[in-house]
Amino acid sequence: MAEHHALVARRAARDLAVPGRPSGLLQRKQVASAVESALLALPERQRAAIALCHYEGLGNPEIAAVLDVSVEAVESLLSRGRRALREKLTGVHAQHQTEGEGS
């Protein structure tokens, strides 16, 4: 799973770096593929916390209730999850920032 994730992330970073490669939706799909792969590689509670906070917009108390953990534990799950995502998506993130600055 980790190897698959790394492969997808490297491929996405490489493809994004190729000049003249089609942009727009294709690039976004490549980014999305890398992000999804990184999310799926997270431990399930970290993944759930990230999904509920970042994508579902729930607050700490709500996430704590859904996951049946303390509010403090939610923050810990989120921190570890985002840190892991950043590490897994380093190459994609750098390229994504470059693309954003260039557009």
Added chain:
Amino acid sequence: MSEPKNPPPITRARFEQLLEAYGAEPARWPEPERGPARALLARDPEAQRALREAAAFDRLLDDGSVALEPSAALRRAVAEIPLRAPPVVAAPWLLASFARSALAAALVLALGVLAGVATAADEPASADASGTAVATSGSDEQSAGAADEDSLDALVELAFNDGLDEEQTP
């Protein structure tokens, strides 16, 4: 209900912890710390730089959620939440029956929490602002009672079949 006191200021280290956990969007930060965090942000260039970095990573996650229609993945993520008796499984998304029951339980809790927040916290916008698949798909069901098993089953069936259809489409 007592009036909230003036919250104490936060340190830059705590501010960076907020960014680390919640990202750059203040709406995701714990409510009591939003004011102090904004105050720090207004006067600390280093905090502003950290915020910009966190915002860039947020954009990556946001962009990553757009092109692949994240609803199926998010439904899976919600469905995999271990509730009360965490299962030990190697590939939980393959276990459809568990996923359905967990999704049902998660929907009950999420709808209940959202309904409670909307009514008890005197912030009706908070439920609307979430704009989520869970919240919107369940909004019509809330008045009928989230605990109603028939309507819940139908809701879960609809949500889950949608997700499966999306996933099975080549």
